[in-house]
Amino acid sequence: MRKYDHYKSVPKFPFEIGTKTRKPKSIAVVDEGNCTGCQVCVPFCPVDCIEVDEFSNGNSPINPVRIRYNECIGCSICSTVCTKLTWDAIHMIKIAEFEEMFPEIEITNTFEKSNNNTEVIEI
């Protein structure tokens, strides 16, 4: 009898880290009150834009993760990984809704990674 593969719908790790080449249709947003800080989602991001939120002072002793929004390509892999492997703490928000919610955050069409342009935005 064939065994059911519980992990078959879990995304694969990226072969290489890319960057944003067009404006995404949606952006990943972490519900930090729901995030356990397990960091399981971090290595799955194909543009490496998920990091530990060093500034969060939530109720948990473990810091949640945060998204560097202008680097996100909206692939939703992190959201799937969080739901399938751990919890349900990442929500994909449509770009128009995101821009209305956070008008102070600029989402550009492309993003060039360099040593000094990694954005850190407090919201």
Ligand code: SF4
């Ligand atoms: S997998 Fe989910 S719960 Fe774990 S750090 Fe990522 S967002 Fe938080």
Ligand code: SF4
């Ligand atoms: S949706 Fe998640 S995995 Fe995809 S680029 Fe954005 S933060 Fe990274």
